[in-house]
Amino acid sequence: MSHVSRFAPSPTGRLHLGHGWSAVAAHALARATPGGRFLLRIEDIDQGRSRAEHVEAILADLAWLGLDHDGPVVFQSARMALYAEALERLKREGLVYPCFCTRADIAREVAASASAPHGSDGPVYPGTCRALPPEVRADRLAREPHAWRIDMARAVAVAGPLEWHDVFAGTIAADPGSQGDVVLARKDAGVSYHLAVTVDDAAQGVTDVVRGQDLFVATHVHRLLQALLGLPTPEYHHHPLLVGSDGARLAKRHGAPTLESMRAAGVDGRALAAELRAGRLPLGFGLASA
Numbered sequence: 001m002s003h004v005s006r007f008a009p010s011p012t013g014r015l016h017l018g019h020g021w022s023a024v025a026a027h028a029l030a031r032a033t034p035g036g037r038f039l040l041r042i043e044d045i046d047q048g049r050s051r052a053e054h055v056e057a058i059l060a061d062l063a064w065l066g067l068d069h070d071g072p073v074v075f076q077s078a079r080m081a082l083y084a085e086a087l088e089r090l091k092r093e094g095l096v097y098p099c100f101c102t103r104a105d106i107a108r109e110v111a112a113s114a115s116a117p118h119g120s121d122g123p124v125y126p127g128t129c130r131a132l133p134p135e136v137r138a139d140r141l142a143r144e145p146h147a148w149r150i151d152m153a154r155a156v157a158v159a160g161p162l163e164w165h166d167v168f169a170g171t172i173a174a175d176p177g178s179q180g181d182v183v184l185a186r187k188d189a190g191v192s193y194h195l196a197v198t199v200d201d202a203a204q205g206v207t208d209v210v211r212g213q214d215l216f217v218a219t220h221v222h223r224l225l226q227a228l229l230g231l232p233t234p235e236y237h238h239h240p241l242l243v244g245s246d247g248a249r250l251a252k253r254h255g256a257p258t259l260e261s262m263r264a265a266g267v268d269g270r271a272l273a274a275e276l277r278a279g280r281l282p283l284g285f286g287l288a289s290a
C-alpha cells in the first residue's frame with residue numbers, strides 16, 4: 001500500500017528540531033513505498049497569528065532538509081468553504097450549538113464550580129450556552145459574535161463506540177467525551193483546528209497522520225468527527241516529543257534553537273535529516289519518555 005502522509009505546520013513561529021523530526025518521519029513513510037505522497041499543508045486558520053515570513057521560513061527549512069513534497073502547498077485559509085460545509089452538516093443534524101461566552105465568562109463559571117473536569121486544553125467547557133432556551137439562542141445568534149461547539153454527549157450517543165489505531169500505542173478506544181464540548185468554529189476564525197484538520201486529512205486522501213504525542217488526545221475528537229461526517233479514519237503515528245538537555249519539551253516558547261538558526265550556522269540539513277531518519281538525534285536532544 002502506498003502511504004500518503006503530510007506535514008501540517010502552523011505558520012505562527014519558526015520551526016524547531018521537533019518539527020524537523022516530525023517532517024522527516026512523515027516524509028520517510030511516504031517515500032518508503034512506490035506511489036507514496038508527502039503533502040505540505042499550512043495550517044493558517046489563525047489569521048491573527050499566522051505570518052507570511054514564517055511560511056517562507058518553513059519552505060526554506062524543508063528544502064534545506066531535502067524534504068520534497070508532492071503537489072501544491074495547501075493553505076487552510078483558502079479552504080474555508082469546505083469547513084463551512086462540514087459545519088452546516090453538523091448544524092442540520094443538531095450536533096453543534098452557538099456559544100457566546102468569552103474566555104472570562106468561562107473562567108468565571110469554572111472557578112465557581114467545585115469540580116470542573118479537565119480535558120487536554122484545560123477545564124472542559126461548562127456547557128453554559130448548551131442550555132440556552134431556543135428563543136434566547138435565536139435572538140443572540142442574530143446579534144452577537146459566537147463560536148460553534150459540539151454537543152459532545154449527543155454526538156457521542158449518535159456515533160456509538162469508536163476506535164482508532166496508533167502505530168506506537170495500538171488500538172485505542174476513542175474517548176472524545178473527556179474533551180467536553182470543544183469548539184469546531186472559532187469566533188474569530190470561523191473554524192477550529194479540530195474541524196479543519198479532520199476535513200483536510202480526508203479531502204487530501206491522507207492515509208497516515210504522523211504528528212507529536214501532544215496531539216494524541218485531539219485524535220479522540222477527530223475520530224468522532226470522522227464518524228459524524230462519514231470520513232475515513234487514517235492510521236496514526238503519534239511520535240514521542242523531543243526534549244532538550246534540561247528535559248523540557250522543545251517548543252517555541254522555551255527558546256529552542258530554530259531550524260532557521262541551524263541553517264544560518266551552516267549545519268548540513270540533508271545530513272541532519274539522514275541522522276534523524278536513522279533515529280539519531282543531535283547532541284543535547286532526547287525523546288520524552290511519556
Ligand code: GLU
Pocket residue numbers: 008009010043197210211215
Ligand atoms: N498545525 C498543527 C501544529 O502546528 C499540527 C497539526 C497536525 O499535525 O495535526 O501543531
